[in-house]
Amino acid sequence: MTPPDDCLARNEWICGTYLSTRRHILLDAVLQHLELTAVSVLTALAVALPLALVARRWRLAAGPVLGLTTVLYTIPSLAMFSLLLPVYGLSASLVVAGLVLYSLTLLVRNILAGLRAVPEETRQAARGMGYGPFRLLLAVELPLALPAAMAGLRIATVSAVSLVTVGAIVGFGGLGNLIYAGMNTYFKAQVLTASVLCVVIAVAADVLLLGVQRLLTPWTRAARA
Amino acid sequence: MTTLGDAWAWLGDPAHWAGEDGIGHRLAQHLVLTVVCLLLSCLVALPVALVLGHLGKGGALAVNLSNAGRAVPTFAVLVLLLLTPVGRWEQGPTVVALVLFAVPPLLTNAYVGMRGVDRGVVQAARGMGMTGWQLLWRVEAPLALPLIMSGVRVAAVQLVATATLAALAGGGGLGRIITAGFNLASTPQVVAGAVLVAAFALVVEGLFEAAERLAPGRARRRGRAR
Structure with missing residues (x-):
């Protein structure tokens, strides 16, 4: 019996057979990727x-x-x-904890910059209208x-995906x-497919967050128009 | 705390410092990779950024390159390069990946710095009869220096991180101590390697911080674009 002469056997970079036969493996990996990213970024946001x-x-x-968040950001992944x-052993929590520490820098810096940029007159106007500190924060400053x-959340998410x-x-x-396993077996189609999917997820997440931002801040569009 | 103690003991063992896989050799490799690739990336990125910034062209490219650099996983690029003909030369994938990831912050910061130079100053220099090259060298580049340097700093930190990751794809450097530790299932070695890498990265960042403080006032950073 002769071995099948398809793109898998020839170890080509782009291989349709790989996509169709390894669909489930790819789907599982994508789901794990999304889950790890989402859990990390949301935890980082909450902190x-x-x-x-x-x-x-x-x-x-x-x-x-x-200072502390900058030091954390300097440490290579x-x-x-x-x-x-x-602390965590060989677990998913280890990856999540690491990603949370990275996202913190970007998020803290950007949220702080955003809060500091709120004009003092706006704050005073809200206080004059009888806003308490809590309502001022929720309804005006945030x-x-x-x-x-x-902007910080988008950068943090794209970095986390990568x-x-x-x-x-x-x-x-x-x-x-998949990239790691593909490297050890010189499986070109697997490495390229997984890498491309990573970039696709990063770009999709970025576009999605940009859409969310537009929905949440309709006044910025009105001001530009 | 016992793990930290074990990691400390691992670092203190002279046997772990000598030889091809020893800390000394890996440290030297990491240093050479970082410095050589930083110089290479500056040679590639800065002339392009200075000329583009001077002409005021290619702004979208300079900014988008930085975003693209973030979206593409370093690890994926290292492995892809390893499987291409570049992988035949031992440090090939590492060097190429290092330069690829150091170029975007250099390019973006230098470009933003050049465009941020006060237009009034540029017009005054033109009015004094300066040619394009004189303007670029004597006026714009010196005024853009703080942002150019902060780009170099971001690139240097990025280089240290990428050089560490290169170990996953068979490259040299301090990351090899970590990957070897994982292969041996030796947590003390993994932690010891991580401490070395983290210390290396913080020293690099600290050196740039110190250089910035010692620099004359006009060369200091006012803002950082990434």
Whole structure:
């Protein structure tokens, strides 16, 4: 019996047979990739918002908060995941924790910049209308800080999609797992397909968040028109 | 805390410092890769950015390149390069990937810096009869220096991180200590390698920070574009 002479056997970069026969593997990897990214970015957002508020409220806290997040951002991803190994072991939590630490810098910086850019007159006008501190924050300051915060969220999300691949070192890297396995077996179609899918996810997430931002801030469009 | 103790003991063992796979050799590799690739990337990116910034053309390219650099996973590029003919030369994929990922921040920051030069200053220089090249060299480039340098700083930190990842795709550098630790299932070695890499990255960032503080006032950074 002769082996089949298809693009898989010839180890070609672009291979339709690979797509059709490995559909389930690809789908599972994409789902894991999306899950890891979404959980990390949402967790980071939940941590970053209070940190940014604290840094704005107390000037003394701003320096250490920004300094610490910058230091975390400087540590290379592979080292970050490795430093978390004793805490989390070989688990998905390790990848999520690492990604949360990375996203924090971008989110805290941008939310803080957005909050600081709210004009003082706007704040005074709201207070004059009888807004308490909590309502002022929710109804005036946060919406006005939204464009800057969303810019940070978009960068954090795109970076997270790309960094999830490094999670392959502990076996939880979404599409990175396929790239890692494909590297060890010189499987060109698998490496290229997984890489392209990564970029597609990153671009799709970016466009999606841009759409969300437009929906949430209709006044910015009205002002431009 | 025992893991940190074990990692410290691992670092203290002289046997781990010597030889081809030793810390000394890996550290030197990491340093050479970072410095050589930083110089290469500057040689590629800065002339292009300065000329484009001077002419005021290609702004969309300069900005989008930075966004594209973020969306493409470094690890994927390293592995793709390894499977192409570049992979036949041992450090080939590493060097190419390092330069590819260092160019966008250099290009974007230098371009934004050049465009940010006060138009009044540029017009005054033209009025004094400066030619295009004189304007670029004597007026625009010096005024754009703070942003150019912050681009170099971002690129350097990026290079250290990419050089670490290169170990996953068989490249040299400190990352090899981490990947070897994973292969041996030795948590102390993984943590020790990570501490070395993190320290290396922070020292690089610290050097740039110090250089910035020592620089004369007009060369200091006012803002950073990424």
